[in-house]
Amino acid sequence: AQSVAQPEDQVNVAEGNPLTVKCTYSVSGNPYLFWYVQYPNRGLQFLLKYITGDNLVKGSYGFEAEFNKSQTSFHLKKPSALVSDSALYFCAVRPYGNKLVFGAGTILRVKS
Amino acid sequence: NAGVTQTPKFQVLKTGQSMTLQCAQDMNHNSMYWYRQDPGMGLRLIYYSASEGTTDKGEVPNGYNVSRLNKREFSLRLESAAPSQTSVYFCASTTSESLYEQYFGPGTRLTVT
Secondary structure, three states, X not given: OXXXXXXXXXXXXXXXXXXXXOOEEEOOOOOEEEEEEEOOOOOEEEEEEEOXXXXXXXXXXXXXXXXXXXXXXXXXXXXXXXXXXXXXXXXXXXXXXXXXXXXXXXXXXXXX | OOOEEEEOOEEEEOOOOOEEEEEEEOOOOOEEEEEEEEOOOEEEEEEEEOOOOOOEEOOOOOOEEEEXXXXXXXXXXXXXXXXXXXXXXXXXXXXXXXXXXOEEOOXXXXXXX
């Protein structure tokens, strides 16, 4: 079955330090991969996606993600965290058709 | 260009009551979706509509019905609300031209007592 795992419920990082939010997937074929961010009491906002090509994808707000086919991972990264990055982050995969499968989400807390 | 809009923003229902959640998009997207968000469970797909005139069940369809009224509008109906349907509901839309990036509405927070 197609699935997405976000192994960490919460990630804590100090402002200015690099951050990583992990995502692994279990999908056959060549999936499309997405990251979304949700701020409190808001809908989900698109950050970035991987379709094909360069394994390092750059997105909004200085975020990037690295696609690793052998490890079936798509970790979200940022070189220097901001307090304003604190939010709930979702990884999602399109296994086929026009549906997405979402992970359970990871809370990112950036402390000043 | 409002994107995806949802009404109402908040709703409190008593067990057994019915209501319809409204969703509209102005991006000319073909596909529309209804999700529910519960703590620790991410987003779960309730129903979706791949194109105008079609609807299909998602992961958690029981207790819900949908109507794709036209290309813009996709409504979700709870016929007899239950406390287990207390959740935040999101509508989303997409098109193949956006490579299936989904655009989300602001959500409806529903409480069933």
